[in-house]
Each structure stands twice: as structure tokens, then as C-alpha cells.
Amino acid sequence: MDFLSYLISGISLGSIYAIIALGYTMVYGIARMLNFAHGDVIMVGAYMSFMATTRFGWHPLLSVLFAMVVCTVLGIVIEQLAYKPLRAAPSLAVLITAIGVSYFLQNAALLLWSANPKSFSSVVPFDSLRLFNGRLIISGTTIVSIFVCVIIILALNTIVNKTKIGKAMRAVSEDKDAAQLMGVSVNRTISITFAIGSALAAVAGVLLCSAYPILMPTTGAMPGIKAFTAAVFGGIGSIPGAFLGGILLGIIEIFGKAYISTQLSDAIVFAVLIIILIVKPTGLLGKKVLVKV
Amino acid sequence: MKRLRLRTNVDNWLTYGLVIVAYIAVRLLLAGGNISYALQGQLVPITVYIVMAVSLNLTVGVLGELSLGHAGFMSVGAFSGAITATLLELLADTTSTTWIRLGLSTPWIRLSLAMLIGGIIAGIFGFLVGVPVLRLQGDYLAIVTLAFGEIIKNVMSILYVGYDANGIRVSMDSANALKLDEGGTIIMNGPMGVIGITKLSSFTAGFILILITLIIVLNLINSRAGRAIKAVRDDKIATESVGISVWRYRMMAFVTSATLAGAAGALYALNYSSVVARKFDFNTSILVLVFVVLGGMGNIRGSIIAATVLTVLPEVLRAFNEYRMLTYAVILIAVMLVRNNATLQHVYKQIGARLSKSLPTRKKGSEV
């Protein structure tokens, strides 16, 4: 029974990593940039939902929508101001700018909402599911996270494969110049990707804080790095890869704690990552990088 | 070709010159008592960050691989250096051999040994990390360096090292688990790190370390090995046919980079009375990366200047009070935007072209 309950904790943690990782992977896949500020957009999303429910007294679901709208706008603004001017710059320059944005968001949050941690109330209205006479408990948030995660994947898959903008995204991701010659606006496509990624970040932020109800300006930082690891783990740029990577990372983290050592749980997670990448250098579901000669 | 080499030489001498002139200037100012405590306190960290930036530039700028775990090597160097220095001090107290005691009670000898050992151990780690890392490419390589950095941080913060009559004891559980004799000393105490370090570092030591770093790095870049490394950076496939030697050169650069970071780490640790694992986290790796990117990848002199300015900058911003780090973030973004703005770059180029008529230009290949 312990095993099952650890597995569920792992999947619960993993599904949240997965949602964050999906945002990372979307942006990476299309804009080819590591958006290290993604974790902080998550934090902003969580604060928005928090403000909406506690200060304005809104319904939790409405607060999620509000968070998504604010994060989408934030994502587009960040993209326009900080990343778009660097479209032709070396990717490292963009990486550093993203880190600057990350510092900015964290410190702005510190000034806006103070350093005092807030206790987040879960937006999930369901009770826990109790199985085997209550020996196995699956929380409502876990069920919702997994459900949301699956919905997001299906939605992203539909967008990417079936819609016109999705085709444009794939075209931009493969060959920016050729996509432009087809009439695709690269800037617009990347902006839309950021908008989607940021909306996902808002959802991830709300779910993260629903599962682990504490909210501080640094709340998004570590989950951000972990989710980035998850995205690479699954093969960065791949949507199913991000899902798989997120879930596996969560499970490894919990199992590492449970069966090896709570002291070394982070070291274990990262060691597994290294081993996976050595065996499969492009991640679990990553495509072989085409080297252009 | 001859002209090119001449330019490279002039360029390198300019770099050495900059460092030496800066050192002398600071010494003079110090002698005149014209430097604030704030800047005095920053002199050693500045030299440390310069060495960190130059050594990371070897990986990022010259090898062409993004490393997000450079602070990990600094950590290894800092702790092995701090432990070495503490042990040497204990040894100096207990040994009966006069010349050893005299030698070890000389601070600069202990400092040099600590930096040497810190560097060597970090270099060994560099090799161990390099074996898997250099098999990978691009962002995958970057994430593995990040992973190693995190592992090192995690392990260092649960490492306990003690010393008693029976020798050195190590535990990953707790200080109690070291089971030290009466009179034994805990040198490294898990998350508390190494405490009670005798401050050995000095600005001059930092200056000498910078010179050594420059000699190693600039000679490596301009050697045959360096050219091979750069060839790999610019065109992997074409040079892959050259075979195994490329791997050796790349490993050489990576290990050199780790070794220098380790020595810098030792210098850093011995500048404060305590050092903790938490310091050498992802943010520190990123900080050093920012120096490199801002100074220009492959541009050693740029790294030196960027490391200095960006180390001093947050202190200058203290006037902004609670808006300090926000301002820092805005400056960072603004500098990246201005630096990479296409129109402005065009202006730089024109000015550069005008200047280059009168001055020897930088070697083009070393810039990105």
C-alpha cells in the first residue's frame, strides 16, 4: 500500500511538473529559447488567483481565468519588450535576458505582495478519494491536476496538428526562413506561442499552489528548474515528452525519498537525468537533432 | 598569418596590461587610503569572479558549450581548499618537525597549497563530469552541467568532515555520526559548512591567480590545441573526422576550466570566516555566465571587465534601497538589449572600422 500511495504522490507532483514543462517545451520548440522566466510567470499566476479569491472574493474558477488572462498578457508583454528585439541575437543573450526577466518578476512580486508567505486555498472543490478503507487517499487536487494535464496535452496536440496556427508553429520551429516564405509571420507565431505558454503557466501556478498551498515570490523558481529538467528529460520540444518527463520526474523524486534517502533526493533526481541523457542523448521522446551541414 | 599572430600578441598584452595597471592603481589608492571599506571588501571577490568568468569563458566562448554548473566546481574547490587550509593549520600546531611547522604557519604557503589542492580536486571533478558531458551537445549538455551543479550542492550540504587523533573522518549523516574523539575538530559541518576559517586570501593573491589564469587560458587558446578546439566549435562535423584528439583537447579545456574555478573557489572560501554549500547554487553559475555573455563570448578582456562591473554594480545600487534588485534586473535586461540591438551594433561596427585603421584590430575569430 505504501508503494501505491508513493506512486500517487509521485504522479501528483509529476503532473504539476508536467504542466510547467509543457509551457517550457512549447516555447523552446518554437522560439528555440530557454525561457528561464517561465517559473516566475507561474508565481505571478498563483498570486493573481490568490488576489482574486481572497481580496476580491471571486469564485475560484473565475480566479483561474483571471490568472490566465493576466499571465497571457504578461507573457506577450515580456516577449515584445525583452525577447523580440533579440530575435537575431545569439541564443545565450536571450537566455541571460530571460534570467533578467526572472529577477525582475521575483523582485517586483516582493515589492507588490511583500515577502510574507501567503497560504493558498485550493481552487479544487472536490474531496479526496478514499480507497481500501481509507488506506489509500487520492486528493482532489491530484485528480484535477492529472485531468487538466491530459486535457492540456490533447488540446495542444489538436492545436499543433490540426489548426492553421499550429502548422505555422511547426513550420517556424523547423525552418524560420522557409516559414516566412510561405507567408507565416514568425513574430506573430512566437507571440502566440508565448501567450499559450503563459496561460499554461497560470494554470500550473494555481495547481502547484493548490497542491502545496504556500505562495511566496520565490515559489516558482525551484519548480521551474525542475520542470525544465523534466522537459529535457522527456526530450525538449516534444509535447508528449514533457508529459512523460514531468510524471517520471515526480515519481523518481518521491521514490528516491521513500526508498533511498530523503537527504539526497535532489541528487538522485539529477543523477537519473544524467544517466538517461547519456543513454539517450536527446531525452526519452526527443527527436534526433538535425545538424545542418 | 604573421600579421594575425602579431595582433593576437598585442591583444593579449593589452589584457595583461589592463590587469597589471588596475592592480597597481588599486594598490596606490589603497596606500593613499582613498578606497572605501565597501570597495576594499570587494577586492578579493572581484578577483575571484574574474577568474571564474575567464575560466567559464574557456568552456562557453572557446569550447562553445553552455555550462550551467560552473559554481559546482567553485564549490568543490572552496570546500577542499577550506578543509585543506584548516587541516594544515591543525598540522602546524601539532607537528614536531620544525621546518614543516614554520612553513605551515606562513599564511601564503597555506593559501597556495589550499588553492592548489582546491584546483586539483575540482579538476578531477571536472574530468569525471566531462566524461558524460562532452558526449552530449547543445542544450542537453547544458542541462547535464546544471544537474551536476545541483548534485554537488546537495551532497556538499550534507557532508560532515572531522579531524581527530585518528585522522580525518567523513560522514554524510550528521556531525554526531563522525564519532570524534575528545578534542577532535569538526571541520565541515553539513549545512553550516566550514566555520572558523582563518582568513588567508588577499587582493595580491587574487591578482596573482588572475595572472596565472590568463597565462594558462591565453596560451591554451593560442596553442595548437586551442585552434583545434575552436575548429570543433565552429564546425563539429568537419572536425569530427580529425578523431579522438579533438575529444582530448576538449576535455583538456573543460578540465582546465574546472581547475581554475576550483582555485578561485578556494580563494573565495578563505576570504571569509565561513563558507556554505548554498552559496554555490544555480544562481551563482548563472551570475558567472552573465559576466561571460556580457563581456563577449570568447573575449577574455570583456569577461574581466564585465565581472568587475557586475560585481560592483549591486553595491552601487544600494542607494535604491528596496528597489535595488529590481533595478539590477532592469539594467541587466537593458544592457542585453542595447548590446544586441542591430542598429547600435551597426554603429559600433562603423566606429570600430574607423578605429581599426589606426589601431591593431582584435582577432576576428575570437568573437561571436
Added chain:
Amino acid sequence: MLNVSGLQVFYGNIHAIKDVSFYVEEGEIVTLIGANGAGKSTILNTVSGLIRPTAGTIEFLDHSILNLTPHKIVRKRLAHCPEGRRLFLQMSVEENLEMGAYARDDIDMDAEMADVFSRFPILEERRTQLAGSLSGGEQQMLAMGRAMMSKPILLMLDEPSMGLAPILVEQIFDLIVELNETGTTILLVEQNAQMALSIADRGYVLETGSIVTMGNCIDLLNDERVKKAYLGG
């Protein structure tokens, strides 16, 4: 239809295109020939907006397109089939064709695709396969098909014969002529000067970024210098 004058392009410090002027009239096939690295592709990339020139004017249908981004230029029905085909290898044949019509909201996708398939039946057989799995010849057909999908009034083709077997080259050139006859103006860049000059109306000869000779193709084919440099004797 297309009027380029005084074009100057720099790559860093390299002066790639030096004061190039040319024009294309409606209904023509015009070819730019020259050795590797002469700047032919650079000119096409500049016209389609991928590269920004330092100086010069580019007018299409009497309007300047100099400051337009590539995706806006395509919407003016000026298509560019770039060098090396640049297909979307991770997308299917069908999706590649759909990408060709991306800029056109007003056309009947199925009809256009049927038209392409009628010209290249092999593509219809492979319509769900990834473009990356096609052979070189099939890829070139797909590239042509993709360019046709947008129903351009001016089609710029960059080295359509590169790396193809002679029999396929012939087929591609036949198609170019056919497209031209159905009303598409063609600007063709080729290394295979013989072949290009044989179907084109007029030609320009480029050498290290400058136009050295121009004229109608029959004259060029008989020009001694051209013969010596590009026609193998």
C-alpha cells in the same frame, strides 16, 4: 513587374551585392546565371525580404516592397522557392502543400492540391508520408508543388535542378515552361546555364556580386565570354 535597381548588400564586412539592377516583365522567364557564390541566391533572398539591403530599391507591381517583411511580400503573390528546397521535413507531403497556400485565404485548397497531384502523381501516393522520407527528386517536386499552391504571379526559383538526375531536370524545366505558359512570370536562378538559357527569354550574368552581361538568351548563348565561363567552352 519586378524592378530592382542599385541594390547593395553587405554580409558583415563582405560586400556581397554591388549595385545590381534588373527587371522582370510580366509573362517573362528571366534567368540569373553565374558561378557558385556570385550572389544569385542573395539577390532572391533580398527580393523576398529575408535579407535587408544597405541601399537600392525593389518595386513589385509598381509598389516598393523594400521595407516589407517576407510574409507580407508573399501575400502580394510573389513566391520564392528557396535554394536547397527547404521543405518542412517533419511535416507530411500534404501539410507541406497546405503550408504553400498559407498566405491565401481565398483559394480552394482541394482544387489546388488536385492540380498539383495531377502534375506529380507520385506526391499523391505519398501524401501522408513525412517530407523527410522522400527522395531528392520527389522533394524537388514537392517544393515546386508547394510554390504553386500560392498561385503566385511571380515565382522565383532558386536552383531547381540542383542534385537531380538529368531526366528529372528535364521534367522540372518542362514544368517551369508550362507554368509560364499558364500565366506565371518566372525568375530563375541557375548554375546550369545551358538549361536555364534554353528556356528563358532574357538573362543576366553575375560575377562576384555584379552584373557583367545581360541580354536576350539567344544572344547570351552565343556570347563568347558566357560560353567560355558557363557553358563549358
Added chain:
Amino acid sequence: MKRKFYFTFVVTLALCLALLVGCADKPSKPTGTAPIKLGGIGPLTGGAAVYGIAVANGAKIAVDEINALGGIQFELNFQDDEHDAEKSVNAYNVLKDWGMQILVGTVTTDPCIAVAAESFKDRIFTLTPSASSPEVVKGKDNTFQMCFSDPYQGIVSAQYIQEKKLGSKIAIIYNNSDAYSTGIYEKFISEAETRNLEVVSTTTFTNDTANDFSVQLQEAQNAGADLIFLPIYYEPSSLILAQAKATNYEPKFFGVDGMDGILEMENFDTTLAEGVMLLTPFAADAQDERTASFVKKYKELHHDVPNQFAADGYDVVYAIYEALKDKDVTAETPASELCTQLIEIFTNDKFVFSGLTGNNMVWSKNGEVAKPPKGMFIENGVYVGMD
């Protein structure tokens, strides 16, 4: 090529240096009665900002109150150290340039160890509000603590649990990347051994894994623990309480002073903390007049309920004030002279200080404070004395 850039860079560098050098000889001339310069250091940004900001705010309130009294005047300059030893030493040097006479700080442990080494060398009296490791004061006659030391808390906790028979099987969850938490844990475990307390499960987490505690709780539950000792801060504690509740695991929880603040977390469901016991020197809802007035002022100024760090900051300033109020000290008194005087006063048996965080505090020669811990438990969302 990038010469323009270099130029900009060098100019910036020169400006920076000029600013820093400038700082050195810029005398700040205060108006009116020259106040004594108190320097303060703590994290105002970054992950530990909550502690530094609280101390700074608390100290500021004390300074304003004291200045309003009209006697000795204080001027407080509080600098950010981002919870980093290097930045902390930088902040210390900035304060030295400013002319600091007494140091209030630093707030967190390992930066304080680094700074105390400097202030010891410079002979600047240092009273830290909250850096609780014995290493902070060890071997430094000029450094004193306002808070309990970690080992003391560990020992007292074990004592309390044993004497009051709070639990028979004890589980411990502590933060092994945190000096404070590890420090308490180590003394607790050895004290528990001598007192024959049965510790059935010991698990850890780090700052990076302070989200999911399912494994730690499950292990404690499997081992049959009826009391979980939490020598950690209140943020992870709040998560542990919530997760235990969700899995219907209801042991007793025993915390230390880091647990204080949990009831004041915005939007916190206080029923989660029902029955939680903790040792803390300060409770924001204490009924005494001084605490009430402090809490009221703090709320007015900062729209938050002060935690123990704020109270520590407040007490530090008042302790310095009490020590100096009858002495002949001015803004001209050199720091080293103040240092000698203050050491003399603080180590004097006659000097007894009562503040928000305890009554009748006295300091030992090594700088540790002795004050009685208050055992509290939470009932209906408020602290109730355990005795």
C-alpha cells in the same frame, strides 16, 4: 568592433568606482542632536527576505519610539544581504563607510558568522536579533544574541516533551540544508537519547524539496509516531500540517520558535494548526500592553502581523537603548569604545532586560541570551500558555 561597448563599460566602471570611493569621504551630518548610528544587516530580497524585512521593520519602530522619547537618539541604516555571506560582508563594509557605531544583525546565521568575524576584528558591538547558531558568538566577545541558541532549543524541546509526557514515539522532520534546523535537530537527538525518548523516524528535506512531505509523513505514520517534532520554519510546517490532515494522520506536532508566524500567514486555515505545540519567546496575540501596542503599530505601518523576527529586531534596539541610556555616549563616541562599554554592560549580572521576546533576559560571557522559553499550544486559532 565592440570598442564603443568597451568605452561604455569602462565609463560605467569608472563611475562605479567613483561612487564607491565617494562614499568613503562623504560625511553624513545629521541635524539636531547627533544620533548614534545603528547599522542593520539582513535579507531584504531573495528567498529569506521575510525574516530580514521583519527585523528591519521591528527595529525601525523601536528607533522611532526611542527617538520620540527625547533622550539618546538613534539613526538606523538597514542594508540588504540577500541571505548571503559575501553580500553580508559587503553590506557591513558599506555601513562602516557610513560610520556605523553599533551593529544590529545580521539576521540569518551563516552571513552572521562571516560578519561577526569582521566586527570582532573591527571592535564593533554586534547584537544579532535572530542568528541562533552558537558559532555566531563563539570566540567573539563583542557578539551577542537576542534569540535562543539552536542547541538550547533542541535541549529544551526534548526536556519539555519528556517532562510533560507529550509523546512516546517521536518522529522528526528537519531541513538538512538549513543550519538552524540541523543545529536544533542534532542537540535534540542527543538529548532525547539521554532522556530515553524513543525517536522512531527521522526524515529530512531541503529548501529545494520543501513541497511534498508525503514520504516523510508516511514513514512517521508507519513507525507509529504519535508526536512529530518540527525544528523548522513555519512555511514548510504549514505544508506538513495540511498534508497530514489530508491523509487523516493526526499526531501531535511540536515546533520551535521558527513555527511562530504560522497563525499570521495570510489566508491560513488555523484549524490545521489546532493543537500544535511550540516553544516561542514571542506571541503576537499576547495580551500585555507592550506587545499589543507594538502589534498595532506594526499593522498600521506594514499591513501585516509582526512575527518573532520583528519582535527580535525591536528588542535588539531596546536592549541597546537600555544599556546606553544612562551612559555618556554620543555620536562622536568611537565604535570601539562603545563596544567595550556595551560588552561590559551586557555581561554584567545587573543588566536585566525585558522585552517583547521575554522577561528578565540576561547574557552570558559568551554572548548567549538566557530567557525562559514559553511553551504554547494553539487552541481555536490562538496561542495558549502550556503551563
